[in-house]
Amino acid sequence: MENCNMKRGFFFLRDCDYPAHQSCSSCGKSFCNEHLRLKPGISAPFCLDCLGKTMQQSIQGKDKGVSTRDNYDDYYYDTAWCYGYRSNYYSSGSYKPWYFGSVNADDSDFNDSDIRVFDAASESDDPDAEAFDPEANVFDS
Amino acid sequence: MKFLGAISRYQKLDPEQRSFIGNARRKFCSTPAELLEFFKPMAVFDKSCDEARAQLLNFVILCGVLSFLGLIAIGVLSDDMPVVIPIVAVIFLMIFPLLILRWLLGRVDIHNNLRDFVVPVVNLIGQDTVAGHKIDLELDLTGKKLASKLKSQKKDDPGWFSYPKITTSIYHDPWFRLTTDLVDGSKLMLTIDDQITVIDRTYKSMSGKIKSKSKAKVKHMIRASLALRHKKYAVATQNDVRQLGPELKLKDGANRQLFSLKKTIKTDDIDANVDPKLCVELLGRIFMTVQPATKKGS
Numbered sequence: 001m002e003n004c005n006m007k008r009g010f011f012f013l014r015d016c017d018y019p020a021h022q023s024c025s026s027c028g029k030s031f032c033n034e035h036l037r038l039k040p041g042i043s044a045p046f047c048l049d050c051l052g053k054t055m056q057q058s059i060q061g062k063d064k065g066v067s068t069r070d071n072y073d074d075y076y077y078d079t080a081w082c083y084g085y086r087s088n089y090y091s092s093g094s095y096k097p098w099y100f101g102s103v104n105a106d107d108s109d110f111n112d113s114d115i116r117v118f119d120a121a122s123e124s125d126d127p128d129a130e131a132f133d134p135e136a137n138v139f140d141s
Numbered sequence: 142m143k144f145l146g147a148i149s150r151y152q153k154l155d156p157e158q159r160s161f162i163g164n165a166r167r168k169f170c171s172t173p174a175e176l177l178e179f180f181k182p183m184a185v186f187d188k189s190c191d192e193a194r195a196q197l198l199n200f201v202i203l204c205g206v207l208s209f210l211g212l213i214a215i216g217v218l219s220d221d222m223p224v225v226i227p228i229v230a231v232i233f234l235m236i237f238p239l240l241i242l243r244w245l246l247g248r249v250d251i252h253n254n255l256r257d258f259v260v261p262v263v264n265l266i267g268q269d270t271v272a273g274h275k276i277d278l279e280l281d282l283t284g285k286k287l288a289s290k291l292k293s294q295k296k297d298d299p300g301w302f303s304y305p306k307i308t309t310s311i312y313h314d315p316w317f318r319l320t321t322d323l324v325d326g327s328k329l330m331l332t333i334d335d336q337i338t339v340i341d342r343t344y345k346s347m348s349g350k351i352k353s354k355s356k357a358k359v360k361h362m363i364r365a366s367l368a369l370r371h372k373k374y375a376v377a378t379q380n381d382v383r384q385l386g387p388e389l390k391l392k393d394g395a396n397r398q399l400f401s402l403k404k405t406i407k408t409d410d411i412d413a414n415v416d417p418k419l420c421v422e423l424l425g426r427i428f429m430t431v432q433p434a435t436k437k438g439s
Binding site: 008009010011012014077078079081082085086089094095096098100116118 | 177180181184185256260261264265266268269323324325373421422424425428429433
């Protein structure tokens with residue numbers, strides 16, 4: 001069975017390991033149930049990326065149709081909002097997310113120029129990592 | 142009638158959520174999903190509460206205008222007074238329950254920072270935490286001008302019947318603290334401290350009247366701190382990260398390097414909410430500056 005095509009995360013993108021169940025009515029790719037929602041007014045399954053982008057357009061008033069922020073109230077405080085927000089944030093050009101995994105430009109919306117990849121050698125665990133320094137804000141004078 | 146929706150949403154809140162709205166101050170140690178589950182109904186309620194209060198204010202103004210026009214009509218249509226007077230009286234009397242309802246909704250209103258800042262930030266940070274990992278969150282949305290938050294007060298009073306009299310009060314409100322581990326092993330701390338300067342001025346106008354004015358200025362001091370693991374990220378020198386500007390503080394440890402970046406936003410609106418974008422940008426700037434450990438180290 002095909003795996004979900006969603007890249008989860010905001011500053012760090014990771015592959016979703018769950019099996020795909022349904023296709024997005026907008027982009028046609030397959031996703032797991034966690035990454036699909038029913039689009040208000042249409043009741044068709046949309047992936048979080050496509051739904052999030054529509055929500056952002058709605059919030060910014062670009063979508064002059066039926067959709068308004070009220071239509072998406074249920075999703076505004078939901079994960080779907082994050083996917084729309086990250087799409088805007090990445091496209092603003094101010095951030096290139098880190099990616100944990102192997103990039104395959106054919107399967108992904110992201111290619112080498114969109115993301116930065118960690119070297120596998122740096123993935124080893126670090127049990128002795130020093131704890132967060134609560135005094136960090138001391139130098140906030 | 143938006144107030145019916147607001148009341149209905151308030152009744153659907155559980156006692157813990159109602160208690161939080163009442164206290165507006167709490168420490169949490171929960172997963173992002175648990176926090177969102179707790180905050181979401183309050184955020185939806187707060188939005189409908191604000192809309193209901195705005196609508197009620199419009200009704201009050203409308204009733205006031207209609208009452209005034211009604212009084213004029215009573216004067217003009219003196220023959221039909223038995224019909225007009227009760228109508229005008231009902232419209233006028235409606236003002237009081239509407240004002241009471243608006244006041245009651247105001248008592249359960251919570252600062253917009255909850256729905257427009259806290260919920261989006263927890264949502265975004267939650268995307269990059271390990272599944273099931275908890276976030277430590279300290280919130281204080283009780284208000285910015287409480288006596289307990291008064292840091293200093295300076296009174297400039299020239300004496301009896303001498304003007305202007307100026308009182309400058311400075312409040313310190315550390316209302317947001319979030320700490321968690323990110324999926325790359327970094328430790329994150331986000332803090333927002335507000336500094337509110339209130340200037341109350343009593344002066345004598347040109348016509349000799351005594352007038353008072355109050356002016357508030359708010360400084361949002363947003364700090365994003367990231368403790369990045371040496372095994373994951375190359376150790377940066379001050380020279381490497383000079384593009385982050387003088388607001389960056391670097392601190393080296395045995396296993397981690399701490400990046401702390403600050404941004405200050407000034408506003409005249411004491412009720413203005415902080416844009417989550419500001420925190421995201423600070424973190425984004427740090428993550429865009431650092432290099433993976435093996436790329437630079439090897």
